[in-house]
Amino acid sequence: MKALDTVIFPLTAASTALAPEFVTMLPKTAPSVAETPPATDAAPPAPMLTLLDRDHAILAFNQRVLDWAHRPEVPLIERLRYLCIVSSNLDEFFEVRAAPHLIAASLGEAKGNETVASFERLAESAHALVGTQYALYNDALMPAFSEHGVRIISHGERNPAQRKWVHDYFEREVRPLLIPVGLDPSHPFPQVANKSLNFIVRLGGKDAFGRENPIAILKVPRVLPRLIRMPAKVSGGKTLFVALSSIVRAHLSSMFPGREVGDFSQFRVTRHSDLAVDEEDVKNLRTALRQGLEHRHYGQAVRLEVSASCAESLASFLLAQFNLPPKSLYRVHGPVNLARLTQLIDLLDEPQFKALRFAPYKASYPITLSPGQSFFDRLQRGDVLIHQPFESFDGVLAFLREAVLDPQVLAIKQTIYRTGTDSALMDLLREAVRRGKEVTVVVELKARFDEEANINWAEMLESIGAQVVYGVVGLKTHAKMLLVTRREGKQMRRYGHLSTGNYNPRTSALYTDISHLTADPLLTADMEALFVHLASQSRLPKLHRVWLAPFDLHRNLVAQIDALGAAAERGEPTRIVAKMNALTDEALVRALVQAGQKGVKIDLIVRGACTLPAQVPGLTDNVRVRSVIGRFLEHSRVFYFRNGPDESLYLSSADWMNRNMMRRIELAWPVTDPGLRQRLIDECLVAYLHDGQDAWDLGADGVYRRVHGDTHAGEEGASRSIEAHGAQAALMGRYASRGLGRVTN
Structure with missing residues (x-):
C-alpha cells in the first residue's frame, strides 16, 4: 500500500493478528505512549484566518446525508x-x-x-x-x-x-x-x-x-x-x-x-x-x-x-x-x-x-472473547476492544451480566446518558440491586430529548434502593463508564468498561463506537476517583491516565498539538490523525492551524460540523478534513499523535467542541497495548482515510466534495477494496469473512 505514506507516514512490515490487510503504521519496536505534555495556555489566534460558520457546517452535513437518498444504487x-x-x-x-x-x-x-x-x-x-x-x-x-x-x-x-x-x-x-x-x-x-x-x-x-x-x-x-x-x-x-x-x-x-x-x-x-x-x-x-x-x-x-x-x-x-x-x-x-x-x-x-432494504448485518460475539468465558479471567490477561457495530454490543452486556451474577462482585458503578426507554442494561442494574450489590448510577438528566426517559430510569432505580446521583451542577456528565469492584481472595480488584458511545443496545447496532474493557489498575483507579467525585463533589486527586473535562482535557489537547508543532520545527517527523463527530472549538482549531503551519501533517476525520478551513494556500496547506457518511452513524472519537519515535492514541467521549471541553464531564484515555492501538489505527483511521466511496473532502473554498472511485489506483488488496466500497463496507466484509459477523440474505 505504497500510496498510504502520503496519507499517514512511511510503512513498515509489521503485522497484527486481527487485521493484516490494514497494517500500515506499527513501528518495528512499538514505543510507549508519549508522556502527557505540560499544560500550556491556548494557542493565540493565527493571523488572516476566517473560521467556517458552525450552523452552515451543520446544514452542509445534512446535505451530505441527503446525498445517500439521491443514490440510485442505494436500496x-x-x-x-x-x-x-x-x-x-x-x-x-x-x-x-x-x-x-x-x-x-x-x-x-x-x-x-x-x-x-x-x-x-x-x-x-x-x-x-x-x-x-x-x-x-x-x-x-x-x-x-x-x-x-x-x-x-x-x-x-x-x-x-x-x-x-x-x-x-x-x-x-x-x-x-x-x-x-x-x-x-x-x-x-x-x-x-x-x-x-x-x-x-x-x-x-x-x-x-x-x-x-x-x-x-x-x-x-x-x-x-x-x-x-x-x-x-x-x-x-x-x-x-x-x-x-x-x-x-x-x-x-x-x-x-x-x-x-x-x-x-x-x-x-x-x-x-x-x-x-x-x-x-x-x-x-x-x-x-x-x-x-x-x-x-x-x-x-x-x-x-x-x-x-x-x-x-x-x-x-x-x-x-x-x-x-x-x-x-x-x-x-x-x-x-x-x-x-x-x-x-x-x-x-x-x-x-x-x-x-440493506441486507441485514448480524454482528456476532467480539473476536477476542469467547461466549461463556469469564471476563474477569480474560481481562487479567489484557484489555479487550469491541468495535461496534461490526462486533456486537452483547459483549458489554455479557460483562455486566457476569458481574451481576457473580457473588464475589460487591459493587457496580455506571454512568447513563442515553440508554433508551427499553433497556436490557437497566434490567441488569435492577437485578444487581435485587441481589444486594452496591449499585451507584450517575444519571445525566439533561441529555437533550432523553430527559424524560432518564428521569424515569432515575426514579425506578431510586425506588429499588440504588444510589442515584445527577453529576455536577452546571455540567453534563457525558463520560461513558462502567466500573465493577470484585473481591479476589484478600484483595479488591476493579474491572472497567469505557466507551466512546452510549449504553444503548439499540443504537449500538447503528453507530460506530469503541468499547474498551480493562483491568488496568491505574485506569480503573482513575475511574473510581471520578465516580467518587461525581457522587461526593469532593476534590479530584491527580489522575494517572485519564484526561478529564472540564479540568485538563482541553489544556492537554492544546499542549499535545503545540508540542508536535515545536517538534516539527526541529525537523522531527510528526503526525496528527483525529476522528470525531464535530470540530468547532476555536482554541483547538487555532492550535491545529498553527501546528500545520509549522509542518505537522494533520488529517481530521470529522463526520459533522467543522469550522476549520482546510487546504487554504499559505494557511492550512498541511491540514486535510474529511467527512465519512455511511450506512452506520460515525460516532467514535479516536485521537492519534506522533512525535518523533513516540506515538500515542486516545479514545474519548468528547468531540472537539467548546461545550464538550468546558461544560461537560468528558474523558479521554490512552490505549497503551501496542496491538490494540494498531488495530484502532487500522480500523478507525487508515480505513477512513482510504475510503473512496462514502468520504467527502473539504476544499479550500469551504465546500465538501464527494470522493469518487479509487483514490490510490496503483494499490492492491484491501486498500483498493476500501476505496471501491467504503470503509464501513470493508469492515463489514472483513468481520463477515472471519465469521465474526455476517450479511444475511
Missing part, C-alpha cells in the same frame, strides 16, 4: 430513511440552533447589521436544503415506490370504494378526536404544540350566532398514525396508503356545518426546545426538569411550515400569530413532516420488499 427504502433522517436532523437544528439567530436578527433589524444578514444567509441555506428534499421526495422516491406497487394516494386518486373506506375510517377513528376552534375574542388563537399537525381554514358565511369569524384552527392529535394502509379489499392488490392529513383535508367541510370552507392549509410550527433550568436555584433538579418538560412543547416559535398552495393571507396570519419573520416560512410540496414517513418504512415489512 429504495434506505433512501427514504436517509430523507427522514435529514428531516429529523433539521427539526433538531431549528429546535436548538435557530432561536439565537432569530433573537439577534430582531434586535439588529433596526440597524440593518450583520446579524440580520447572517440570519438571512442561514435561512437561504435551509430553504435550499428543504427544497432539495421535497424535489427528491416528489420526483424520485415516490415514483420509484410506485414502480414497486407502493403509493400514497390523494383524495382525487381514490375510487368510490376507497373513498368510502376513508370516510368510514375518518368517522370511526378521527372525527371523535377533533375539535375545530373558530377564532374570535372569546376563542383566541390556540396553543399549538411543537411539531404537531394542524390546519388553518378560512370560513365563509356566519356562525351559529350570526357572526363572521373567518378563521378556524383544527389541531390533529399526535396519537393518530400519520399513514394508514388500505386493506386489500379496496387496494386492488396494491400496497396503498393514505396520509392522515389527506383524510382530514377531505372532510374539512363536514367539520364546519353551515359554513363554507374556502382557503385552507396544513401547517406545522417548530419551537425552541432546549430546556433551560437554573441548576443553582433549584432544590431538586429532577423535579425542575420534569416541570420544564411540560412546557417544552410551547417554547418560542422558530419555523413555520405550510403547504405550497397556502394562501398568502393565511400564511401572513400564521406568521403574525407566531411572531416570525417571512424568512421563517417554509412552503412545502408534500407532507409538512417528512420525518413521519418512517412509518412507511416500518409498514413495508413484507418479504416482497426485502430487496428494498
